Amino acid sequence: MGSVDIxxxxxxxxxxxxxxxxxxxxxxxxxxxxxxxxxxxxVGANYLVVDTGPWIFGKHVLLPAGTVARVDFEGEVVHVDRTKEEIKDGPEFDPHKHDADDGYREKYAGYYGPFYAGPMY
Structure with missing residues (x-):
């Protein structure tokens, strides 16, 4: 399958x-x-920050772009290939660390990368 980019x-x-x-x-x-x-x-660091509102007590989560399975522009919906529980259990998002620290991104790649299914849809 070769290398994939989450x-x-x-x-x-x-x-x-x-x-x-x-x-x-x-x-x-x-x-x-x-x-x-x-x-x-x-380049090399596409991601979404999602405001979960009351679902996870107003927490923001970061999802690498590779988790996006499909974008529905007409319905304005982004579909990701993870369950709510997988997202809830992901690394804590800290905007100050994320922008300044490549090691911080590695935590996300380590968490989401092994489940990356590659191009689909």
């Missing part, structure tokens, strides 16, 4: 570079988890 949007996801996903609903494989609060399209 920090890049899948070719078949429907994501168009430069498109604004902020405000889109985010759906896990088993239900709604929140809305996109922030989107990074930095």
């Amino acid at each position: 920090w890049a949007f899948r070719t078949g996801s429907g994501h168009v570079s430069g498109s604004d996903l902020v405000g889109f609903k985010v759906e896990a494989t088993d239900g709604h988890i929140g809305k996109v609060d922030r989107l990074s399209e930095e």
Whole structure:
């Protein structure tokens, strides 16, 4: 299968570079988890920050772009290939550390990377 990049949007996801996903609903494989609060399209570090609202007590979670299975622009929904529990159990998001520390990103790659299924849809 070769190496995969959890920090890049899948070719078949429907994501168009430069498109604004902020405000889109985010759906896990088993239900709604929140809305996109922030989107990074930095080369080699694409990700979404999701505001989970009351679902996880107002917590924000970071999802590498490779977790995005499909983007529905018409319905303004981002579908990710993780369960609510997998997302809830992911690394704690700290915006100050994330932007300044590559090692911080490695925690996400270590958590989400092994489950990365590669391009799909």
